[in-house]
Amino acid sequence: AQSVTQPDIHITVSEGASLELRCNYSYGATPYLFWYVQSPGQGLQLLLKYFSGDTLVQGIKGFEAEFKRSQSSFNLRKPSVHWSDAAEYFCAVGSPNTGGFKTIFGAGTRLFVKA
Amino acid sequence: SAVISQKPSRDICQRGTSLTIQCQVDSQVTMMFWYRQQPGQSLTLIATANQGSEATYESGFVIDKFPISRPNLTFSTLTVSNMSPEDSSIYLCSVELAESSYEQYFGPGTRLTVT
Numbered sequence: 001a002q003s004v005t006q007p008d009i010h011i012t013v014s015e016g017a018s019l020e021l022r023c024n025y026s027y028g029a030t031p032y033l034f035w036y037v038q039s040p041g042q043g044l045q046l047l048l049k050y051f052s053g054d055t056l057v058q059g060i061k062g063f064e065a066e067f068k069r070s071q072s073s074f075n076l077r078k079p080s081v082h083w084s085d086a087a088e089y090f091c092a093v094g095s096p097n098t099g100g101f102k103t104i105f106g107a108g109t110r111l112f113v114k115a
Numbered sequence: 116s117a118v119i120s121q122k123p124s125r126d127i128c129q130r131g132t133s134l135t136i137q138c139q140v141d142s143q144v145t146m147m148f149w150y151r152q153q154p155g156q157s158l159t160l161i162a163t164a165n166q167g168s169e170a171t172y173e174s175g176f177v178i179d180k181f182p183i184s185r186p187n188l189t190f191s192t193l194t195v196s197n198m199s200p201e202d203s204s205i206y207l208c209s210v211e212l213a214e215s216s217y218e219q220y221f222g223p224g225t226r227l228t229v230t
Contacts, residue, residue: 041224045221051217090157102160108156108157
């Protein structure tokens with residue numbers, strides 16, 4: 001069965017510092033991988049996705065993620081964090097399914113940004 | 116992208132009553148999804164709602180408790196029936212804009228508190 005693990009419940013970084021949020025997945029075939037961000041009181045917004053091809057994918061808001069098959073990981077990175085990046089980040093894995101496409105979300109990592 | 120709205124944005128309800136949540140999209144979509152996000156937790160898929168067919172429910176969710184309607188390609192409702200305090204959650208609808216894109220766009224959510 002598919003699963004997604006985000007080992008860090010919360011992370012605090014200083015504004016301007018670099019960021020890496022960890023994500024590990026379990027899936028038998030090549031996974032469809034996503035990172036979503038949820039700001040307080042908002043729905044989720046797609047940051048980036050990986051389906052195939054180049055293992056380093058660029059997303060919106062200056063985020064990138066790298067797919068590493070050998071480590072079953074899809075970590076999210078940003079070189080310089082802004083205070084507005086404080087939010088909850090969800091890694092997700094999806095697969096085509098009978099009747100559609102099913103997405104499994106990780107537990108989330110809450111990012112705090114300190115001045 | 117798409118503009119997705121949900122009504123109500125929040126509600127406080129008494130146990131034993133029912134609440135119907137509306138989800139409206141500004142473009143026609145085939146796939147719509149309903150999720151539950153319990154306090155401090157990740158998203159759990161309740162059901163997939165395709166226009167013209169019965170909703171497909173995930174394990175642990177039943178139609179009698181969470182009836183869903185999908186009358187057209189821009190609208191869906193989720194009813195939370197015979198509510199108990201355990202139903203207190205944020206309920207999110209999402210859509211897949213382009214068939215087989217596997218990207219989901221989320222509404223802002225409905226925050227439900229059951230007393």
